[in-house]
Amino acid sequence: MSRTALGMPTIRPVHGHGNLHADVDFPTAAKEEMANIQMRANIRHATHTIRGKRARVVEELPDWQELRTAGSALKEQVMANLPELLEQFEKNFTARGGTVHWARDAAEANRIITELIEATGTTDVIKVKSMATAEIDLERHLAEHGITATETDLAELIVQLGHDRSSHILVPAIHKNRHEIRDIFLSEMPETDDSLTSEPRDLAEAARAHLREKFLSTSVAVSGANFGVTETGTLTVVESEGNGRMCLTLPDTLITVMGIEKLVPTFQDLEVYLQLLPRSSTGERMNPYTSMWTGVTPGDGPQDVHVVLLDNGRSAVLADPAGRSALHCIRCSACLNVCPVYEQAGGHAYGSTYPGPIGAILSPQMTGITAAENSSLPYASSLCGACYDVCPVKINIPEILVHLRDEDVRTRHGERPPTEQRPTEEASPGLAGRLFRRLPRVPSEMDVMMKGASTVMSSGRRMALAEKALPLGRALAGRDRAISWLPGMAGGWTDERDIPAPPRESFRNWWADHAAETEDRVRQDGGSRHVPAPDRADHTDEEDSP
Amino acid sequence: MRIALFATCIVDALYPRVALATVRILERLGHEVVFPSGQGCCSQMHVNSGYLDDALPVVRNHVRAFTAADYDVAVAPSGSCVASLGHQQPMVARAGGDEDLARMAESVAGNTYELSQLLVDVLGVTDAAGQLGSWFPHTVTYHPSCHGMRLLRLDDRQKDLVRSVGGLDYVELPDADECCGFGGTFSFKNSDVSAAMAEEKIENIVSTGAELCTGGDASCLLHLGGAMSRRGTEAATVHFAEILASTQQNPLEISGPVELSIPSPSSRRPCPPARPSTPSTPAPTTAPTADRGVL
Known part of the structure; x- marks a missing residue:
């Protein structure tokens, strides 16, 4: 992993706020979500389908690994030069008639956007699906200021009408099946009636009719951006439905919220990402709509064009050499679709706008590892590595998960300064909790186990001694030769699984008495066999008779 | 060497x-x-x-x-x-x-x-029956553990060796490359998710009709075997080294209560008859005499 010093300012980075904090720890939230059998079936079906499509279209590209390498290298270059690139982007965007706003965190971004909308005199805006606006909880903030934001992406609309939360980066309503969607439309769209079927075509048509009027009558749109091209000041939105194109072209005012990590240096760099992104996300060779706009074009499209450059914890991620490649993420969601933990627990269990493996490393880094329950997220993985294999920009998610677990342990042991707490009341641990976090702590059961295991496992002699206790475990297992209950933390194992009765003797201790019995062993097995001397590539199938 | x-x-x-x-x-x-x-x-x-x-x-x-x-x-x-x-x-x-x-x-x-x-790579062994004398007359499926698959890129080395064992009836595992849910301390820190992942893996194993699921990591097999034991599943798990080591003269025994100890030389048994390997007739659970060496 690259540990290049990037000359980061030494001030403490500002952590992110908004929809980034889990309110409940992951194991508890996951347990609750897993009780929803319908949701699990929906997610299982959908992720397996997208997974298969992705694998097929990736397979057909002979240079897929080279593309991944290029995508990763370009992002590394961006992160190494981010301040300069951002200033260049601002200069070029401004020169083409746009206005650039800088937002340190969610609150600043929300305030800027609200003021821009209020200045137009409207109270209705349309929205393009955007992770950044979900991250800052824009819709709720606007509602508090009397502004209604209507989602125009079909899946986001389903989530919005269902008063629900997104559970997937690309497919926010992945946890709903078409029958559930029909029910939502029937109860929330006045223009529908019982004749509506649950056929995808009918559902899409109902949404289209519902939205068409909005597109034609609304004068302000809010979007995110997939990429910002530094050398030209161009913004890009990649989508499937065409609703984004409507939002980006029909209104008078266009406000785009873009995370500061979304830059690419040159227009040509898009070539790499526009191949990586659709194949990784929807399993398509190309996405149907790629919209690009560069400032204002007189007489064509929005004449009042803004971009809000959002930090909200990204600088904090950038400041950590071992974790910063999380900022390479292009939000394709391939890691979610292959993740067995996501498949079981669903997106809501992660408690953040960013679910799945990427969320498990991004959310706690953006908020700081000590924030609320986010410190449980790096443990929400079996470290199987499927996410790293599919990541189009080669983010080594398992390695960062392990790094964050280490950060968490160090923070709990008081080796790291605690992050500032979330400014809202509901999920902050309160004064007592905050004091508790700062005090030296009694070692946890895990601490004790790890320390003990470290002592034993760092010496063959101590291992041999400890293994002399194996017969005790055998006694514990009893006549059915299975241990089915253990106390404390180990109970997490025996809640779900038996442990077989341990052997009488460890291999090490057995070997001490039997190492020399090679001849007996070979004879008992039927005699020796001789494979001709290996020639690596040129192995042979010849055999000796037993 | x-x-x-x-x-x-x-x-x-x-x-x-x-x-x-x-x-x-x-x-x-x-x-x-x-x-x-x-x-x-x-x-x-x-x-x-x-x-x-x-x-x-x-x-x-x-x-x-x-x-x-x-x-x-x-x-x-x-x-x-x-x-x-x-x-x-x-x-x-x-x-x-x-x-x-x-x-x-x-x-x-x-x-x-x-x-x-x-x-495979150093000693040039690719035919377990021919080169090692491996013999194991049972229906076996195979779970490729994640780190061997994704960090070592073992590809089909373990599977191909198992398939080349004499008498062995190999059946493919659906969704084989999905994690079994072990994940070290994940298995008790996130025990509900881990168990759900094991459940899915076990369903796939059972669907193959195999008597045994083999693999190359004892930890994953401990987790899967333990979950199978708790659920009363007929199938069990066994490390592929034990299958490769099994010969006609000294076969790996898979019936009877679980026994992880190294058997003393006197307890070695003669070669048992091969069991029928039809999926619809699972092995009897309360079989009799010998201790089985599967996990």
Whole structure:
């Protein structure tokens, strides 16, 4: 992993706020979500389908690994030069008639956007699906200021009408099946009636009719951006439905919220990402709509064009050499679709706008590892590595998960300064909790186990001694030769699984008495066999008779 | 060749038969197996739980034990532990500020092979029946553990060896490349999700009709086997080293209560008749006499 010093300012980075904090720890939230059998079936079906499509279209590209390498290298270059690139982007965007706003965190971004909308005199805006606006909880903030934001992406609309939360980066309503969607439309769209079927075509048509009027009558749109091209000041939105194109072209005012990590240096760099992104996300060779706009074009499209450059914890991620490649993420969601933990627990269990493996490393880094329950997220993985294999920009998610677990342990042991707490009341641990976090702590059961295991496992002699206790475990297992209950933390194992009765003797201790019995062993097995001397590539199938 | 066995902590303490199976396969081929007595653990449990400081002495011990010993190559019957040597030990050493240790760890890792890697890539074994005399007349499916698959890129080495065992009826596992849900301390820190993942894996195993699911990592097999035992599933798990070690003269017994101990020479039994391998007739659970060596 690259540990290049990037000359980061030494001030403490500002952590992110908004929809980034889990309110409940992951194991508890996951347990609750897993009780929803319908949701699990929906997610299982959908992720397996997208997974298969992705694998097929990736397979057909002979240079897929080279593309991944290029995508990763370009992002590394961006992160190494981010301040300069951002200033260049601002200069070029401004020169083409746009206005650039800088937002340190969610609150600043929300305030800027609200003021821009209020200045137009409207109270209705349309929205393009955007992770950044979900991250800052824009819709709720606007509602508090009397502004209604209507989602125009079909899946986001389903989530919005269902008063629900997104559970997937690309497919926010992945946890709903078409029958559930029909029910939502029937109860929330006045223009529908019982004749509506649950056929995808009918559902899409109902949404289209519902939205068409909005597109034609609304004068302000809010979007995110997939990429910002530094050398030209161009913004890009990649989508499937065409609703984004409507939002980006029909209104008078266009406000785009873009995370500061979304830059690419040159227009040509898009070539790499526009191949990586659709194949990784929807399993398509190309996405149907790629919209690009560069400032204002007189007489064509929005004449009042803004971009809000959002930090909200990204600088904090950038400041950590071992974790910063999380900022390479292009939000394709391939890691979610292959993740067995996501498949079981669903997106809501992660408690953040960013679910799945990427969320498990991004959310706690953006908020700081000590924030609320986010410190449980790096443990929400079996470290199987499927996410790293599919990541189009080669983010080594398992390695960062392990790094964050280490950060968490160090923070709990008081080796790291605690992050500032979330400014809202509901999920902050309160004064007592905050004091508790700062005090030296009694070692946890895990601490004790790890320390003990470290002592034993760092010496063959101590291992041999400890293994002399194996017969005790055998006694514990009893006549059915299975241990089915253990106390404390180990109970997490025996809640779900038996442990077989341990052997009488460890291999090490057995070997001490039997190492020399090679001849007996070979004879008992039927005699020796001789494979001709290996020639690596040129192995042979010849055999000796037993 | 003089081959150093890195048993791994879980095999050493819980599955000595898997270590013995590894020894038997290699001795049968005429190699000398040594067991560096200072060995402990690869440190993966500590690293994956976030305890890098506590991992450091474990790494130091492993590197010391396998640097001091005299051997040509080292082998371990675990994809995960071998992957940890190369992917984690140098990182732990560097995090602890010990560059010399990191380089030594890289050197030890570079000469340590997972069992199927050693057999296929170094020793040229590709036909277990022909070259090892392996014989195991049972229906078997195979779960490729994640770290062997994704960190070591073992591809089909383990599976191909198992398929080439005499008398063995191989059945493919659906969604084989999905994690079984073990994940070290994940299995009890997130025990509900882990159990749900195991459940799915077990359903797939049962759907194959196999008597046994084999694999190359005792930890995953312990987790799956334990969950199967709790659910009363007929199938069980067994490490592929034990299948490769099994011969007509000294076959691996799979009926009777679970027994992880290394059998004493007197308890060896004659070769049992092959059991029918039709999926619809699972093995009797309360069978009789012999202790079975499966996990």
